[in-house]
Amino acid sequence: MKIxxxxxxxxxxxxxxxxxxxxxxxxxxxxxxxxxGDGCRKMVLNFDGVEYISSSGLRVMLASLKQLRKTGGDLxxxxxxxxxxxxxxxxxxxxxxxxxxxxxxAVAEFGK
Amino acid sequence: MxxxxxxxxxxxxxxxxxxxxxxTRTSRFSEVLDGKLTAKNQAAxxxxxGAFSVFGTVSGVEIAGxxxxxxxxxxxxxxxxxxxxxxxxxxxxxxxYRYILGxxxxxxxxxxxVLAGAFGGAVYLLNRQRFVGIRGAVIFSVFVESFHMLLVxxxxxxYSEALMVVRExxxxxxxxxxIGMLIFAFMISNLIKERETKEERDEYLAELERKKTELNIxxxxxxxxxxxxxxxxKGFDLAAKSLPAKEVGGDFYDFIPIxxxxxxxxxxxxxxxxxPAALFMVLSRAMVKASAAKNxxxxxxxxxxxxxxxxxxxSGMFVTLFYAILDQKARTLRYVNAGxxxxxxxxxxxxxxTLLKTRGIAMGVMDDAEMEEREIGIGEGDxxxxxxxxVTEASDDGFYQFGVERLVETVKKNSHLSAAGLxxxxxxxxxxxxxxxxxxxxxxxxxxxGERTR
Numbered sequence: 001m002k003i004x005x006x007x008x009x010x011x012x013x014x015x016x017x018x019x020x021x022x023x024x025x026x027x028x029x030x031x032x033x034x035x036x037g038d039g040c041r042k043m044v045l046n047f048d049g050v051e052y053i054s055s056s057g058l059r060v061m062l063a064s065l066k067q068l069r070k071t072g073g074d075l076x077x078x079x080x081x082x083x084x085x086x087x088x089x090x091x092x093x094x095x096x097x098x099x100x101x102x103x104x105x106a107v108a109e110f111g112k
Numbered sequence: 113m114x115x116x117x118x119x120x121x122x123x124x125x126x127x128x129x130x131x132x133x134x135x136t137r138t139s140r141f142s143e144v145l146d147g148k149l150t151a152k153n154q155a156a157x158x159x160x161x162g163a164f165s166v167f168g169t170v171s172g173v174e175i176a177g178x179x180x181x182x183x184x185x186x187x188x189x190x191x192x193x194x195x196x197x198x199x200x201x202x203x204x205x206x207x208x209y210r211y212i213l214g215x216x217x218x219x220x221x222x223x224x225x226v227l228a229g230a231f232g233g234a235v236y237l238l239n240r241q242r243f244v245g246i247r248g249a250v251i252f253s254v255f256v257e258s259f260h261m262l263l264v265x266x267x268x269x270x271y272s273e274a275l276m277v278v279r280e281x282x283x284x285x286x287x288x289x290x291i292g293m294l295i296f297a298f299m300i301s302n303l304i305k306e307r308e309t310k311e312e313r314d315e316y317l318a319e320l321e322r323k324k325t326e327l328n329i330x331x332x333x334x335x336x337x338x339x340x341x342x343x344x345x346k347g348f349d350l351a352a353k354s355l356p357a358k359e360v361g362g363d364f365y366d367f368i369p370i371x372x373x374x375x376x377x378x379x380x381x382x383x384x385x386x387x388p389a390a391l392f393m394v395l396s397r398a399m400v401k402a403s404a405a406k407n408x409x410x411x412x413x414x415x416x417x418x419x420x421x422x423x424x425x426x427s428g429m430f431v432t433l434f435y436a437i438l439d440q441k442a443r444t445l446r447y448v449n450a451g452x453x454x455x456x457x458x459x460x461x462x463x464x465x466t467l468l469k470t471r472g473i474a475m476g477v478m479d480d481a482e483m484e485e486r487e488i489g490i491g492e493g494d495x496x497x498x499x500x501x502x503v504t505e506a507s508d509d510g511f512y513q514f515g516v517e518r519l520v521e522t523v524k525k526n527s528h529l530s531a532a533g534l535x536x537x538x539x540x541x542x543x544x545x546x547x548x549x550x551x552x553x554x555x556x557x558x559x560x561x562g563e564r565t566r
Binding site: 019021022054055056058059060062063066090091092093095096 | 381383384385428429430432450451452453454471472473474477478481501505511552553
């Protein structure tokens with residue numbers, strides 16, 4: 001799958017594109033773990049290009065969130081499509097993650 | 113170069129090809145290539161390449177009264193493949209034999225052969241105990257033969273005769289040793305490649321075997337923890353089924369007797385695959401069962417089970433779980449939804465559809481999670497369909513998903529069926545829909561039907 005990442009100040013913005021199923025989730029996991037390993041503490045995941053997320057995708061989000069919060073960082077989500085938002089809602093993960101309409105808002109929230 | 117000389121050279125090359133083939137195929141040689149430099153293997157190579165060096169001397173081709181030969185070839189290869197001891201040993205045999213033959217070039221020629229082996233060993237060590245490759249070996253042989261000629265010029269007496277020998281035999285000696293080296297190096301590097309390919313294939317097969325075993329273990333764990341039979345209920349019809357995917361996930365369902373009239377129903381989906389998911393499933397199932405014992409409050413059970421699971425959950429592991437207590441007397445279902453796909457309730461009279469959602473979160477995600485409890489009445493003819501995402505996310509090869517709507521449609525159309533009949537009908541439809549595409553996730557279904565008593 002295509003995964004872009006860019007920086008805005010000390011915030012890393014990761015934008016996957018495509019379906020987050022079992023195998024592409026592994027790719028995303030490797031990328032996020034790499035960034036966290038390189039010292040990233042503030043991360044925004046832009047879901048604008050994601051039409052579908054499976055429970056493996058949720059697991060990757062959860063693992064990264066736990067890892068980041070353990071070291072005082074955070075993972076914020078942005079631009080969730082209806083299907084993806086519903087998957088987060090069903091699992092109750094909307095209680096766990098901060099979710100924003102757009103990437104800029106999520107990044108701005110880190111600055112507060 | 114005369115025709116006879118050319119023929120003689122071709123003849124010799126053929127012998128070298130055969131010798132190279134036979135030598136490189138010996139088990140000793142293969143073991144040395146694998147880095148097994150035991151004393152026995154080294155001794156064997158010393159003898160083989162020493163003998164080959166002697167053969168090089170006696171098979172020499174006469175050019176203008178001087179013999180061009182491939183005596184240095186054996187020790188060089190021995191050194192390049194087996195290290196300094198093999199090179200030196202083979203060199204001493206070949207060089208010693210040459211020394212006994214005498215002649216005015218005897219001393220420099222035998223020293224050159226010993227050193228050829230020693231240099232080969234040095235290259236082997238410098239190349240981190242690996243064969244230097246075809247090009248490296250050929251360049252090395254040219255260098256060694258040139259050095260051999262230099263030794264003849266420096267040591268042999270009288271100088272004028274030595275000069276004549278070098279002039280006559282220099283080029284043929286360098287060329288024939290280089291050709292011999294090319295043949296050997298080619299075979300050796302082929303052999304190394306062959307062995308690497310075989311090693312990779314073996315590793316791949318072993319990995320495949322390991323994975324298969326792991327999957328079988330996971331499946332056995334999962335299957336052994338599913339209830340074998342459905343408990344008999346008063347006034348309700350209940351059926352359940354789980355079809356594990358090839359890469360086993362961690363779906364499960366369970367029935368937990370609470371009291372005379374109450375039966376606990378569980379359906380759950382553990383995130384993850386294979387053995388870790390199967391083990392997490394066993395853990396989750398045990399925690400729920402332990403928490404549920406004789407406890408009439410489903411929210412309390414869910415909270416307690418969540419705390420137990422969260423304490424054990426490795427990062428990222430979680431389980432979505434729906435837990436309900438069916439009261440057969442009051443004909444109610446008290447339920448709590450911990451992040452699971454909301455079960456469908458189809459009203460037998462009105463045909464209205466309700467989704468069993470509550471405020472909750474997948475278990476193992478956070479401590480002290482809030483778990484809301486709700487209750488719904490189950491009338492005669494009402495259908496409750498519990499399922500995991502393997503049902504709705506089953507996709508055809510074009511990535512279209514079975515989806516909730518198709519599930520609802522199937523339930524509505526077949527509401528006259530028994531619980532077991534409906535379970536079969538739905539799994540049949542899901543499998544027909546995803547026909548051709550591999551089953552990625554477990555498909556688990558449980559159907560509860562309020563029986564008509566009239």
